[in-house]
Amino acid sequence: MNDSALAPLVSIRGVSRSFGDVVALDDVSLDIHENEFFALLGPSGCGKTTLLRVLAGFEHPDSGEVLLTGEDLLAQPPHRRPVNLMFQSYALFPHMSVERNVAYGLEREGRPKDEVGDRVSEVLRTVGLSDLARRRPSQLSGGQRQRVALARAIVKRPRLLLLDEPLSALDRKVRAEMQLELKRLQHEVGITFVVVTHDQEEAMSMADRIAVMGSGRVQQIDAPIDLYQRPATLFVAGFIGTSNQFQGQAVEGGIALHDKVLPGTAHGAAVSGNAVLVVRPEDTRLVDEAAASVSGTVVDTQFYGGVSTVAVTVPGHDAPVLHTRPGAPEVERGAVVHLAWDAAKAVVLAG
Amino acid sequence: MRSLGWLRLPMAVTYVFLYLPILVLVVLSFNASKQPFTWGGFSTKWYSELAGNAEVLQGLGNTLIVAVGATVLSTALGTLLAVGLHRHSRSNLLDAYALVPAILPDLVLGIGLLVLFTLVSMTLGLYSVLLAHVVFGMAFVTAVVRARLTQVDPSLEEASRDLGAGQVSTFFRITVPGLMPAIVAGALLVFTLSLDEFVIAFFTNGPSSPTLPIVIYSMVRFGVTPEINALASILMLVSFTAVISAQRLTRLTDTV
Numbered sequence: 001m002n003d004s005a006l007a008p009l010v011s012i013r014g015v016s017r018s019f020g021d022v023v024a025l026d027d028v029s030l031d032i033h034e035n036e037f038f039a040l041l042g043p044s045g046c047g048k049t050t051l052l053r054v055l056a057g058f059e060h061p062d063s064g065e066v067l068l069t070g071e072d073l074l075a076q077p078p079h080r081r082p083v084n085l086m087f088q089s090y091a092l093f094p095h096m097s098v099e100r101n102v103a104y105g106l107e108r109e110g111r112p113k114d115e116v117g118d119r120v121s122e123v124l125r126t127v128g129l130s131d132l133a134r135r136r137p138s139q140l141s142g143g144q145r146q147r148v149a150l151a152r153a154i155v156k157r158p159r160l161l162l163l164d165e166p167l168s169a170l171d172r173k174v175r176a177e178m179q180l181e182l183k184r185l186q187h188e189v190g191i192t193f194v195v196v197t198h199d200q201e202e203a204m205s206m207a208d209r210i211a212v213m214g215s216g217r218v219q220q221i222d223a224p225i226d227l228y229q230r231p232a233t234l235f236v237a238g239f240i241g242t243s244n245q246f247q248g249q250a251v252e253g254g255i256a257l258h259d260k261v262l263p264g265t266a267h268g269a270a271v272s273g274n275a276v277l278v279v280r281p282e283d284t285r286l287v288d289e290a291a292a293s294v295s296g297t298v299v300d301t302q303f304y305g306g307v308s309t310v311a312v313t314v315p316g317h318d319a320p321v322l323h324t325r326p327g328a329p330e331v332e333r334g335a336v337v338h339l340a341w342d343a344a345k346a347v348v349l350a351g
Numbered sequence: 352m353r354s355l356g357w358l359r360l361p362m363a364v365t366y367v368f369l370y371l372p373i374l375v376l377v378v379l380s381f382n383a384s385k386q387p388f389t390w391g392g393f394s395t396k397w398y399s400e401l402a403g404n405a406e407v408l409q410g411l412g413n414t415l416i417v418a419v420g421a422t423v424l425s426t427a428l429g430t431l432l433a434v435g436l437h438r439h440s441r442s443n444l445l446d447a448y449a450l451v452p453a454i455l456p457d458l459v460l461g462i463g464l465l466v467l468f469t470l471v472s473m474t475l476g477l478y479s480v481l482l483a484h485v486v487f488g489m490a491f492v493t494a495v496v497r498a499r500l501t502q503v504d505p506s507l508e509e510a511s512r513d514l515g516a517g518q519v520s521t522f523f524r525i526t527v528p529g530l531m532p533a534i535v536a537g538a539l540l541v542f543t544l545s546l547d548e549f550v551i552a553f554f555t556n557g558p559s560s561p562t563l564p565i566v567i568y569s570m571v572r573f574g575v576t577p578e579i580n581a582l583a584s585i586l587m588l589v590s591f592t593a594v595i596s597a598q599r600l601t602r603l604t605d606t607v
Contacts, residue, residue, distance in 0.1 A: 058509055078512045091510035095528045104524075105514035156514065 007070070009034045009192055010055070010160060015064030017050055024050040025061065026216035032160075032194060037186050039207035040196045043239070047216040048196045052162050055194065056085040068159060079108070084158040088165045090149040092137035098124070098148050099133040105156045123155040126188065127181075143174040150182075154189055163195045167202055179206055200240055204228070212236050228280075230267050234349055237278040244284070244321050246294075247351055250275035255348055258316055262293050264346035274351035281309065281322035283345035286331070292338030294321060301329040312337055373587065380580035387575065397581040407582060410566030413477055417552070417562060418545040421484035426538040428485070429492025434526065436493070437500040446497075453490035460487060461554035468555065475557035483555040484545045491544065492537035499533035532600045539597040543590045 008031035017025040024047045032038045040048040053059040054066065057078030066073040073081060084105070093101050099120055106116045124130045127147040137145055146166065153161055166182065167175045183206055186193050197203050203210050204224040211221045212235070220232040231237035237245065248257035250271040254264040257277075264277045289295065296314035308329040311320040323339055331337055355362065380398070384391025401407055432449060440446065452460060464483045468475060507529060511521040527534070549564040556562065561569070563586075570579055 056509075056513055058512075078509070079515045079517055083513075085510075085513045087506045087510055089504055089506050091504060091506040093507060093510070093525060093528075095531075104511070104516075108515035108520065152514065 008032060009036075009069060010073075010194075011067040011070075012051075013065045013067070015051070015054060015061045015066065017047075017054065017059060017061045023047075023216045025054070028064070028213075028216070028218055030211055030218055030221055032192060035190055035192055037183070037193045037206055037208045038195070039203035039210045040194065040213060041200060041203040041210050041239075042198065042213035042219075044198055046213040048198075048213050049164060051213075052085070052164055052194065052196045055160065056083055056162055057081050082159040083162060084153040084156055084160075085162040086149050086153045086164065086166055088168065090137075090145050090169075092145060092148055092152070094137055097134050097136060098129060098140070101137065101148055102152045102155050105152065109156070119155055123151045126154075126185070127151045142170050143178065146170065146178060150185070154185070154191060157189075158191060161191045161193050163193060165197055166195060167197075167199070175202075182206060204240075212239060214239070229345075230347055231278060231349070232268070234276055234278075234351075237276075237347070237349065241280065242322060243278045243280055245319075246277045246279075246317065248275060248277065249273065250348060250350075253343060254346070260293070262346070263341065263343035264348040265343055266348040271348050271350045276349050276351040277346055278349060279341050279346040281324035282307075284321070284323045284339045284341050285325075286323065287338050287340040289338050291340050293340045295336065295338045296321065298331050298333050298335045298337055301331065301333060303328055310337070312339065376580050377584050377587075379577060380584045382577055382580075385577060387577070397577040398585075401578050401581050401585075404578065406566055406570075407563070407578075410561055410563040413560050414546060414563035416477060417481050417484055418542050420481045421488050421545045422538050422542045424481075424485045425488030425492050425541045426534060429489040429537060430496050430527075430530065430534055432489065433493045433496035433500060434522075434530075437497060449493050450490050452487040453494065455487075457548075457550035461551040464551065465554045475555060477556070477560045477562075479555045479557070480552045480562060483551045484541075484548060487551070488541035488545060491540050492534070495537040495540065496530055496533045499530050503529045536597040536600045539593040539600075543593040543597075546590065546593075547586055 010032040012028060012030050012032075015025055015028045016023070026047075028047070028051060040051060042048045050059055054061050055073070057073075057076065060074065068082070073083075093104065096104070102120045102123060103116050106119060111119075121130065121133070124133055127150055129144065129147050129151065132140065132144060137148065140148065146169070150166075163182075167178055170178060179202065182193070182195075195203070195207065204227075207224060209221060209223055210227055212219045212227065214233075214235045220227060220236045222230070222232075227236065228240055231240060231243075234245075237243050246255065246257055246262055248255035248262065250256075250266070250273060251261060254261045255275045255277045256262075262277050264279070266275075294312075294314045294317070296312040296317075298310055299313050299320055300311040302309045302311075307324055307326055310323045310325070310329055310331060312323060313320050321339065323337075379387055381393050381395065382391055383394035383396065436446060436449060461483070464479075464486065468479055473479060507525055508521055511525040512518070516524060547564055548562075549568065552562045553565060553568075556565065563582075567579055567582060570576065
């Protein structure tokens with residue numbers, strides 16, 4: 001899915017936006033490619049929603065530019081942009097039926113009545129709501145409302161569809177369903193999706209590429225697997241998944257900690273001085289004392305059915321070190337264990 | 352609800368105190384006898400006599416012109432003011448100023464407007480009453496519509512813009528329908544208030560076009576006739592209907 005050779009569909013260059021003293025976007029640059037499922041992921045207040053609103057036209061950046069297929073997007077008011085937004089609250093018009101809600105955008109374009117009718121019933125079929133066309137939004141369930149909101153946004157065939165926390169208002173079961181549904185729809189309609197979410201599982205399972213944002217900055221842009229396996233900053237390592245972090249001094253082949261070398265790899269620029277080694281719990285394994293990177297006492301074991309987690313307190317290390325393995329735990333509380341990992345599986349970051 | 356017990360008695364007395372005058376008025380309007388203290392049998396003759404009273408009919412016509420005109424203007428302007436304040440004003444003072452004409456004593460507003468009209472050498476007539484009624488009517492509409500605005504999801508307007516509607520189109524297709532219950536309630540309120548407004552109309556009116564309350568006042572100076580009872584009963588019916596409709600519409604708003 002890495003089409004970086006092609007010209008990007010959307011090009012965001014050095015965009016900044018502040019609200020009073022609060023910096024919502026701090027020199028954000030990123031590219032979004034045609035037909036991509038792109039996610040903006042980050043904790044609340046990281047600026048992801050502001051960026052989405054800049055793309056939709058409801059916020060204007062203090063500086064920077066946004067190009068859509070090479071043309072200045074910021075010069076156009078929201079109602080002239082080939083960009084549609086699915087609102088977090090869905091923002092369905094309460095005084096209109098489902099049908100009228102979906103037709104609204106096409107009618108504003110001045111499309112002929114027949115065409116509007118055809119396209120509305122087609123898109124309602126796509127999202128599976130043909131039977132509910134005459135209902136009011138207040139008569140629909142949460143999942144159905146979301147489908148209407150989606151239908152209303154895609155019926156205009158935008159170049160770019162923005163989705164603001166699309167699954168946050170749904171309960172767990174409907175959420176899993178809609179997750180698949182969104183992916184299927186994205187393939188079917190061939191529209192570029194940009195999803196804003198604070199839920200990493202949501203982003204990881206749906207997106208082709210994810211931009212992790214923290215305090216107004218883009219921390220890392222990568223495919224989900226790369227993001228997980230090779231976090232570029234401590235923020236990303238801490239935000240995505242669970243990880244064990246060790247602080248020490250960068251040395252050749254890892255970090256030095258209590259006159260031992262913990263094996264790890266620095267990706268990109270070499271790290272020197274204070275460094276943090278990040279290793280995922282599932283990349284650690286139990287070994288003999290001779291091969292150990294760290295040793296400690298088991299304080300807790302948790303069995304989740306498919307996997308189990310062992311928490312180990314290591315002397316001189318504050319947080320317990322986590323080790324995950326498939327199946328039931330093979331050690332008990334109080335046992336002394338030794339953990340090791342491959343240098344290639346651990347990441348060394350500047351501390 | 353908890354049982355009222357002995358509190359039922361003062362409550363009943365209070366309600367009698369509130370509604371007895373109205374009841375007496377309505378009953379006497381059907382009294383065949385001209386003497387208010389003797390019951391001459393049931394009759395609707397005062398109502399038909401009313402219909403033949405040119406002075407009353409002229410007053411009614413004037414009042415309707417003022418009430419309808421003030422309702423239309425106040426509703427349009429008040430709605431715009433409410434939306435404008437909601438969107439652009441973070442100032443509590445501006446908010447408060449928008450409501451002052453509704454709270455100000457009628458006497459003060461009446462005299463103030465009279466002084467203003469004289470100052471700008473405006474001749475007085477129905478239109479000056481209408482303007483005066485718009486002043487306080489607008490304040491009521493603004494208050495009701497503002498309350499509704501806080502309940503409307505602000506992303507609805509953004510969604511409309513996002514789907515390709517311009518600002519004007521969005522206002523009429525999305526904003527106004529969303530506010531409609533409050534707009535109708537505000538309009539009915541203004542209509543009712545304008546219909547029986549005496550003090551301000553008394554100050555700002557010219558001599559040639561008295562409104563109904565002024566006509567009634569001049570009739571009452573020579574004693575309350577059963578005809579006036581009949582007229583008051585009709586006015587009351589109209590006001591009740593308007594107020595109850597307004598209340599129902601606001602309640603509908605809350606449940607949506």
